[in-house]
Amino acid sequence: MSLFTMKNVQKTFAHEEVEEQILKGIDITLPEGKITALTGASGSGKSILLTIAAGLQTASGGQISFEQQELTSMRNEELRQIRAKQFGFIFQFAHLVPFLTVQEQLDLMLETAESPLSKQAQKKEIKQVLELIDMWKRKDAYPASLSGGEKQRVAVARAIIHSPKVLFADEPTASLDSKRSEEVMQLIQKLSKERNITVLMVTHDTDMLQFADHVVEMRDGKIVQDKIT
Numbered sequence: 001m002s003l004f005t006m007k008n009v010q011k012t013f014a015h016e017e018v019e020e021q022i023l024k025g026i027d028i029t030l031p032e033g034k035i036t037a038l039t040g041a042s043g044s045g046k047s048i049l050l051t052i053a054a055g056l057q058t059a060s061g062g063q064i065s066f067e068q069q070e071l072t073s074m075r076n077e078e079l080r081q082i083r084a085k086q087f088g089f090i091f092q093f094a095h096l097v098p099f100l101t102v103q104e105q106l107d108l109m110l111e112t113a114e115s116p117l118s119k120q121a122q123k124k125e126i127k128q129v130l131e132l133i134d135m136w137k138r139k140d141a142y143p144a145s146l147s148g149g150e151k152q153r154v155a156v157a158r159a160i161i162h163s164p165k166v167l168f169a170d171e172p173t174a175s176l177d178s179k180r181s182e183e184v185m186q187l188i189q190k191l192s193k194e195r196n197i198t199v200l201m202v203t204h205d206t207d208m209l210q211f212a213d214h215v216v217e218m219r220d221g222k223i224v225q226d227k228i229t
């Protein structure tokens with residue numbers, strides 16, 4: 001049994017009397033501990049699929065299973081617990097909390113995820129992760145004083161500090177230049193390998209596909225290519 005699978009996922013939106021099918025039966029299995037990139041033309045349904053997979057939006061049909069649990073038939077509270085503890089999120093913009101320091105951003109994440117670690121172990125983990133992303137020296141800095149690349153590195157650290165099993169990333173490099181984009185992707189790749197995190201990432205940037213182990217191309221709400229690289 002795979003860690004995370006989607007079967008015949010559908011999404012329909014109703015505009016006035018007309019129904020529009022945005023996702024037309026998507027089947028994807030995420031290889032465990034690897035990076036799956038979801039790519040394809042604008043409007044093909046990539047972001048909708050990512051938000052549905054992450055339990056942030058409901059599907060109109062189909063099944064999504066994580067560790068043999070059916071996310072699509074789960075109650076809201078159960079789903080919220082899984083999202084908070086087992087999933088991590090990165091978006092196009094870092095969305096750091098402006099009045100918290102770098103270190104406090106990670107503290108807050110551990111608290112939100114109800115980390116089972118002792119306070120001392122949490123401190124150690126934060127230090128280790130900030131060293132890993134080369135931001136320990138900026139631990140007391142506020143987001144306003146960080147560069148775009150630094151902010152996104154902190155966002156990556158925040159997304160994995162609670163050791164999620166699955167990381168969902170929606171265009172994580174879209175706000176960065178090509179050098180910073182590569183740095184952020186190298187970081188995601190390294191963390192995914194070291195911590196056995198399964199990653200589902202939406203990207204329209206073909207240069208970022210070199211970091212993926214599995215590439216799924218979408219067109220018009222369907223999968224047109226599914227390739228393990």
Ligand SMILES: Nc1ncnc2c1ncn2[C@@H]1O[C@H](COP(=O)(O)OP(=O)(O)OP(=O)(O)O)[C@@H](O)[C@H]1O
Binds near residue numbers: 040042046049
């Ligand atoms: N709430 C909604 N109601 C109706 N249609 C929607 C809604 N949300 C998204 N859509 C439509 O669903 C389609 C797929 O959107 P989605 O954001 O998933 O595309 P995408 O492949 O991620 O595109 P991009 O690369 O431009 O971000 C689009 O045509 C969009 O307009």
